[in-house]
Amino acid sequence: MSALLKTGSLKMRIIWAVVLIMMCLAPLISTEFRLSLLAKFLALAILAIGLDLIWGYGGVLSLGHGVFFGLGGYAMAMYLKLQASGATLPDFMGWSGLSGLPWFWEPFRSFPVALLLGIALPALLAFALGWFTFRNRITGVYFTILTQALVLIMVTLFVGKQEWTGGTNGITGYNSIFGFTLHSAGTTIALYYITLAVLVIAYVLCRRMVNSRFGQVLEAARDGENRVRFLGYDPAGYKTLAFAFSGALAGIAGMLFVLQVGIISPSMMGIVPSIEMVLWVALGGRGTLIGAVIGAVVLNAAKTGISEAYPEGWLFVIGGLFVTVVLFMPNGIVGVYRHVVRLLKRRGESAHVQVTREKPEVY
Amino acid sequence: MDMFILQMFNGLSISSILLLIALGLAVTFGLMNVINMAHGELIMIGAYATYVTQNLFMSYAPAAWFGAYFIVALPIAFIVAALIGWLLEVVLIRHLYGRPLDSLLATWGVGMMLQQLARTIFGAPNVGVSSPAWLNGGLAISDGIVFPYKRIFIIALVAVVLLCMYLYIYRTSSGRRMRAVMQNRSMAGCLGISTRRVDGMTFAIGSGIAGIAGCALTLIGPIGPSLGTYYIVDAFMVVVLGGVGKLVGTVCGALGIGMFNTLFETYTSASIGKVLVFVCIVAFLQWKPRGLVAMRTRSLD
Numbered sequence: 001m002s003a004l005l006k007t008g009s010l011k012m013r014i015i016w017a018v019v020l021i022m023m024c025l026a027p028l029i030s031t032e033f034r035l036s037l038l039a040k041f042l043a044l045a046i047l048a049i050g051l052d053l054i055w056g057y058g059g060v061l062s063l064g065h066g067v068f069f070g071l072g073g074y075a076m077a078m079y080l081k082l083q084a085s086g087a088t089l090p091d092f093m094g095w096s097g098l099s100g101l102p103w104f105w106e107p108f109r110s111f112p113v114a115l116l117l118g119i120a121l122p123a124l125l126a127f128a129l130g131w132f133t134f135r136n137r138i139t140g141v142y143f144t145i146l147t148q149a150l151v152l153i154m155v156t157l158f159v160g161k162q163e164w165t166g167g168t169n170g171i172t173g174y175n176s177i178f179g180f181t182l183h184s185a186g187t188t189i190a191l192y193y194i195t196l197a198v199l200v201i202a203y204v205l206c207r208r209m210v211n212s213r214f215g216q217v218l219e220a221a222r223d224g225e226n227r228v229r230f231l232g233y234d235p236a237g238y239k240t241l242a243f244a245f246s247g248a249l250a251g252i253a254g255m256l257f258v259l260q261v262g263i264i265s266p267s268m269m270g271i272v273p274s275i276e277m278v279l280w281v282a283l284g285g286r287g288t289l290i291g292a293v294i295g296a297v298v299l300n301a302a303k304t305g306i307s308e309a310y311p312e313g314w315l316f317v318i319g320g321l322f323v324t325v326v327l328f329m330p331n332g333i334v335g336v337y338r339h340v341v342r343l344l345k346r347r348g349e350s351a352h353v354q355v356t357r358e359k360p361e362v363y
Numbered sequence: 364m365d366m367f368i369l370q371m372f373n374g375l376s377i378s379s380i381l382l383l384i385a386l387g388l389a390v391t392f393g394l395m396n397v398i399n400m401a402h403g404e405l406i407m408i409g410a411y412a413t414y415v416t417q418n419l420f421m422s423y424a425p426a427a428w429f430g431a432y433f434i435v436a437l438p439i440a441f442i443v444a445a446l447i448g449w450l451l452e453v454v455l456i457r458h459l460y461g462r463p464l465d466s467l468l469a470t471w472g473v474g475m476m477l478q479q480l481a482r483t484i485f486g487a488p489n490v491g492v493s494s495p496a497w498l499n500g501g502l503a504i505s506d507g508i509v510f511p512y513k514r515i516f517i518i519a520l521v522a523v524v525l526l527c528m529y530l531y532i533y534r535t536s537s538g539r540r541m542r543a544v545m546q547n548r549s550m551a552g553c554l555g556i557s558t559r560r561v562d563g564m565t566f567a568i569g570s571g572i573a574g575i576a577g578c579a580l581t582l583i584g585p586i587g588p589s590l591g592t593y594y595i596v597d598a599f600m601v602v603v604l605g606g607v608g609k610l611v612g613t614v615c616g617a618l619g620i621g622m623f624n625t626l627f628e629t630y631t632s633a634s635i636g637k638v639l640v641f642v643c644i645v646a647f648l649q650w651k652p653r654g655l656v657a658m659r660t661r662s663l664d
Contacts, residue, residue: 061464132645136652141398141463145599146645152596153637160634271592275471282468315479322472326465327458 023196027189036183036260037304039192041297043256046195046202048280048292050249053206055278056287057215058242059222060139063274064129064147067154068122068247070269072254074158075118077171077264078108084174091173096163105164118255119248126247130240137236139225151274158266170265182262195256199293202249206289209245218242279318282325285332294333365507370629371622376514378621379521380583383576384594385601385613386528387569393607394545394565395460398467401474402598403591405448405570407481409440409577410586414485414492416440430495433578437520440578441571448570452563460562474591481588489585498582513582520579524572529610531568541565597624604644606654615655620644 027035047069055061081090082105089101108114129150133143158165165171180187209215221228221235228235258264267273276299284295299321307314329336384406391399413436420432451473459466498516501509532538543551544561552558573591580590597620605616623643628636651657 061467129645132649136649138648138652141392141467142603142648144398144464144467145596145603148596149600149641149644153634153641156637157634160632271596275468278468312479312483315475319472319475319479322475323455323469326469326472327455330465 020200024193027192032185032188035192036188037301038297039188039195040257040260041300042192042195042199043253043260044277044280044300045253045293045296046199046256047250047253047277048284048296049199049202049206049289050246050253051277052281052284052286052289052292053209053249054239054242054246055281056289056292057210057222058218058239060239060243061144061278062147062243062246063144063271063278064126064150065246065250065277066151066269066271066274068126068250069254069257069273069277070154070158070264070266071122071125072118072251073258073264073268074165074171074254075108075114075121075251076255076258077174078105079111079114080174080177080258081171082109084176090166090171092166092169092171093163096167098163102164115255119251122251122254123244123248127240127244130243131236134236134239134243137225148271148274151269151271155266155270158269166265168266170263170268172263172265175262177259182259191256191259195260198252198256202252203289203293210289214238214241276318279322279325281332283321283332285334288332288334291332291334298333365505366629368504368508370625372510372514374622374625375618376518376621377625378618379518380576380579381594381598381601381621382614382617383521383524383572383579384598385605385617386524386610387572387576388598389602389605389607389610389613390569390572391566392463392602394541395456395562396463397456397459398463398470398599399456399566399569400467400471400595401451401477402470402570402573403593403595404474404477404481405444405573406577406580406591406594407478407586407588408447409444409574410492410581410590411481411485411577412436412440412443412574413578413581414490414586417492430497433495433498437575437578440574442574444574444577445567445571448573449563449567451570452566456566457559457562478588478592485588487588489587491585492581494582517579517582520575524575525610525614528572532610537564600644602654604647604654606651606657609656612654612656619655 026038030038047065051062051065085091089098093101107117129146133139133146138146159168161167175182177187180190182191210219217228217233217235218238221233221238225235254264257268280295280299281292282295283299284293285291302317303314306317325332331338384402387405388399388402391397391402413433416436416439417432420429420435424432451470455469455473456466459469494513498513501511502515503509530538532542540551540556540561541564543554543556544558548558551561576594577586577590580586580594601613601616601620603616604619605612605614620640624636624640627639631639648654
């Protein structure tokens with residue numbers, strides 16, 4: 001918390017404090033249903049921050065974050081399912097004709113191990129993919145397509161191995177953690193505060209990261225990879241680490257998400273959710289971190305609202321948003337806000353104010 | 364042995380469809396550095412154009428002519444998809460040249476809207492296209508080995524399209540202009556080539572080929588609004604594996620992925636087979652990061 005308050009000017013610090021206090025007071029004024037929705041959006045915002053780190057600052061677009069999200073989600077769901085099943089085999093395994101628990105399910109009996117694996121598995125997978133691609137200077141579009149293929153094979157694998165993963169239905173049928181019911185009022189509020197705390201920690205960590213030397217090299221590699229290489233740095237290492245960290249954040253988001261909604265299935269880690277995640281960052285403003293949070297919350301709130309009122313329309317809205325954001329607001333909501341602020345300042349002060357250029361667009 | 368030959372034939376058939384889809388992608392990606400995620404929806408448009416043609420033949424043409432509808436549907440699918448592709452280029456893609464990731468996002472949005480549009484017009488469930496009678500049955504090579512005529516027809520169709528593409532790119536002056544723009548856009552522009560017009564035309568041709576692919580897919584199974592998305596990722600892998608800029612790379616990439624996919628899936632399972640193919644592709648890129656056949660260049664990004 002103190003680290004957060006150290007950043008920025010006094011005005012910014014006050015704004016941050018006000019926002020945080022408002023977020024902390026949210027349970028007092030909102031209904032339980034809305035609070036649980038908000039907590040869900042905040043969990044997704046954690047993923048968006050990680051995605052912004054690698055895309056906005058590293059210049060690497062990943063369409064594979066659904067997989068990392070899903071791995072985290074499955075890790076948590078496996079723990080919950082084992083708890084719910086007790087001594088018996090999880091129900092879907094019985095239906096698929098399995099007689100014993102697969103060996104890799106065993107570690108998920110313990111909560112700390114499941115928690116650790118939910119972070120480590122996505123991070124390791126991201127690290128491996130990054131290691132094998134960035135080192136060979138496979139970047140840009142090639143990498144993006146590889147991540148998309150990763151999503152495709154993971155979904156096929158999770159659907160195909162029904163006896164291990166529950167197939168298309170995913171892992172369902174659990175509703176308590178440590179003896180607390182997941183949907184009771186107390187648990188909802190507790191989960192909300194946990195999610196909020198994790199989000200703030202993730203934000204502060206990433207903010208520190210991009211302001212550090214690490215972040216500067218990452219940004220430099222985005223803008224001119226060869227020059228960075230000529231200066232004696234190894235951009236591949238920086239990108240791989242950033243990608244692995246981003247994967248770990250996605251895994252944490254997945255774990256919190258499962259606690260909020262009580263289900264994880266392959267359709268939540270598929271190609272369409274993965275690319276929707278990218279839109280959160282793009283709409284909020286890539287390369288700003290806070291934009292990712294804004295984008296994730298705004299778009300998911302919009303999705304909830306629109307698909308309730310007009311289910312057919314959501315695809316038109318999201319499709320139109322992709323086109324609009326790319327063509328007209330490449331720096332997202334934060335970019336538009338900064339632009340307006342600058343215009344107002346210029347009008348208010350003198351005509352001689354020098355206009356600092358926007359961040360270069362990230363390709 | 365019979366089993367093996369049959370699998371090889373199936374692999375060839377899958378490869379040919381992948382090739383047809385990847386051809387259009389390779390052309391637009393190589394020429395304009397644009398990723399067209401709406402390519403899958405152009406396939407869908409070609410498929411629905413075939414469906415509409417079939418329905419028109421059923422309603423208005425004499426019953427004896429019905430067998431001919433597929434031959435008519437091929438050029439119709441090409442033209443409809445090419446027109447929509449051209450429109451897309453003029454309205455949207457034109458502003459996105461040289462920004463591959465942005466073009467990926469924007470065209471993905473277009474693809475989503477096209478899918479929803481198809482769902483609104485034709486309904487969400489799949490519709491079936493009955494293939495003409497002359498494509499039913501198969502060629503019996505020996506006992507136990509039967510090559511379905513449909514698959515043979517698709518392979519032949521792809522061969523013809525490939526030949527036409529080769530003749531167009533390497534034997535016509537219009538194709539030469541296209542290659543010139545591909546290799547050095549600004550120099551080609553200096554020498555008096557209207558790069559704008561070449562871009563529009565190339566994009567239309569790539570889209571038209573997607574339309575033909577959609578038409579061919581109606582022979583294999585029912586068609587629906589999300590038809591294209593099943594193939595688009597695999598087709599992009601073909602482009603990545605084959606390398607950008609040469610026809611032969613795309614052909615090799617499609618053959619490689621199609622064949623290995625079929626083989627792995629036969630000897631393991633469908634899901635493990637996909638994982639193995641992906642691992643092989645990543646391993647292959649360790650050896651040749653720019654793909655199998657890459658255009659030589661001395662430029663530094």
